[in-house]
Amino acid sequence: MNLTFDNSISIVDRYHSKTQIARVLTENWVNQNMYCPRCGNKHIKHFENNRPVADFYCPSCNNEYELKSKSGNLGHKINDGAFKTMIERITSNDNPDFFLMSYSKEESKVKDFILIPKHFFVPDIIEMRKPLAPTARRAGWIGCNILIDKIPKQGMIDIISNGEVTDINKVVDKVNRSNQLETKDMSSRSWLMDVLNCVNKISSESFTLDEMYQFENLLHIKHPQNNNIKPKIRQQLQFLRDRGFIEFLGNGKYIKIM
Numbered sequence: 001m002n003l004t005f006d007n008s009i010s011i012v013d014r015y016h017s018k019t020q021i022a023r024v025l026t027e028n029w030v031n032q033n034m035y036c037p038r039c040g041n042k043h044i045k046h047f048e049n050n051r052p053v054a055d056f057y058c059p060s061c062n063n064e065y066e067l068k069s070k071s072g073n074l075g076h077k078i079n080d081g082a083f084k085t086m087i088e089r090i091t092s093n094d095n096p097d098f099f100l101m102s103y104s105k106e107e108s109k110v111k112d113f114i115l116i117p118k119h120f121f122v123p124d125i126i127e128m129r130k131p132l133a134p135t136a137r138r139a140g141w142i143g144c145n146i147l148i149d150k151i152p153k154q155g156m157i158d159i160i161s162n163g164e165v166t167d168i169n170k171v172v173d174k175v176n177r178s179n180q181l182e183t184k185d186m187s188s189r190s191w192l193m194d195v196l197n198c199v200n201k202i203s204s205e206s207f208t209l210d211e212m213y214q215f216e217n218l219l220h221i222k223h224p225q226n227n228n229i230k231p232k233i234r235q236q237l238q239f240l241r242d243r244g245f246i247e248f249l250g251n252g253k254y255i256k257i258m
């Protein structure tokens with residue numbers, strides 16, 4: 001895998017905007033270098049026509065991917081397109097997986113490349129931006145940000161980390177394991193992601209049910225219509241146990257096996 005962008009004249013000579021050039025360079029890199037992290041197919045393809053969310057697809061398994069790139073570090077959030085379009089797509093049953101890329105503008109090469117499987121996307125991680133000013137060309141248009149720090153670490157699968165390429169088999173294995181957390185129902189998915197984030201916030205590998213109950217107020221704020229937070233916590237812990245992400249040791253004790 002070549003981490004350096006193709007800066008040849010034939011790639012960038014039609015563009016003058018720095019934003020357009022960056023988009024072309026990053027998309028061209030994915031088109032030339034990236035495999036399908038779901039099935040391991042050696043190549044993915046760029047959609048010929050612009051899609052509302054998806055940029056690439058795998059010709060073998062037909063999975064779709066959307067690329068978001070950023071110069072420098074990814075940080076806590078990354079800009080995306082129209083808020084309404086994004087919410088509609090991620091709450092549907094055909095939302096894409098996401099590639100997040102950070103790159104060095106000076107070196108013209110990829111630094112980090114992360115896959116976020118589609119089933120880790122919930123409305124809570126999509127932040128609405130302010131509408132564009134009346135004087136803007138697209139006055140009133142409302143964009144969004146992806147709040148990366150709200151995504152559980154199990155949904156942030158490194159393909160390239162600080163310039164180091166992860167073995168393809170390890171990536172595919174991690175994706176397959178993450179699929180154990182997939183649920184189509186958006187309410188159930190939101191609860192699962194919230195409880196999983198709470199588990200991740202506990203620093204030790206082992207934890208207790210009482211420690212999880214400390215998140216009751218936080219979860220009630222996120223789910224104000226639910227007045228049975230503790231039973232819901234236990235339900236989601238059972239789901240994580242059944243999927244092999246935690247082990248129940250008895251007497252209200254658990255251990256992470258993530």
